[in-house]
Amino acid sequence: MTASRRTTLLATAVLLAMTACWGSTFFLIKDLLDRVPTLDFLAVRFTIAGVVMLLVAPRAVARLSPESRRHAAALGALYGVAQILQTAGLAHTAASVSGFITGMYVVATPLLAAVLLRTRITAITWAAVVLATAGLGVLTLDGVAIGYGEAITLVGAILYALHIVGLGAWSRPTEALGMSIVQLLVIAVICLVATAPDGVVLPGTTGDWLSVVYMAVFAGALALVGQTWAQAHLTPTRSAIIMSMEPVFAAFFAVLLGGEDLALRMLVGGVMVLTAMLVVEVGPRRKIEGEVQHLAV
Secondary structure, X not given: OOHHHHHHHHHHHHHHHHHHXXXXXXXXXXXXXXXXXXXXXXXXXXXXXXXXXXXXXXHHHHOOOHHHHHHHHHHHHHHHHHHHHHHHHHOOOOHHHHHHHHOOHHHHHHHHHHHHOOOOOOHHHHHHHHHHHHHXXXXXXXXXXXXXXXXXXXXXXXXXXXXXXXXXXXXXXXXHHHHHHHHHHHHHHHHHHHHHHHOOOOOOOHHHHHHHHHHHHHHHHHHHHHHHHHOOOOOHHHHHHHHOOHHHHHHHHHHHOOOOOOOHHHHHHHHHHHHHHHHHHHOOOOHHHHOOOOOOO
């Protein structure tokens, strides 16, 4: 096995582990939001994540070039606005529908990569995109209607796709830590500005604080560092398909730890998404898909 192939497999494993970590937070968030407003939770979570990482590695940001800082700030803004739009959409649509529409970044990512990076996507990769999208539908959907909530959630999904494409174009392995810190701080500022008019509601119990700290440090800071590093080695489309495993992990942890019943659609949808991921991992790929192209400033 070549060093390049080993690095690619490691990047895939890191991205998959990060996706599992994200999936583990769904049932925690569902419980926490009964007591803490969503935007307040996001503001506290990303503020803790950004401050902790800045204290741990203060020089990582200083080592970034001005160009990398601009790129990281732009990526953080995309992610922060996407979080707010997804959250606002949840107030007007069912969680399952929101999860499916958010998962549309799997479709939007290769389209945006083709336009912005001029990336050529193979037929087998497009088949994996379609399979992952269908799997997300089986896993999450139980009826859908198009309205205001669905529309702004779709805009959020497109912003997530832009974030994935941007990371694939701009991230460098040696700058992953510094870029992640800048992104986290920008996300925190955006969320704090969004919730400031009504004041920030803090968690009221030790258990709630433990949940927030876990989601800030592990599912926030470390996950974003892992994503930023991994996407320096993976194409955006491939990353999006791997990340489509998030609702599969969410369903797994909801059944294992959240007390939810295992439904047939969870199994069928999960297998479809997993199959899509395996297709892009073991299937043949043209060289052009393995090359990360970079956006102009």
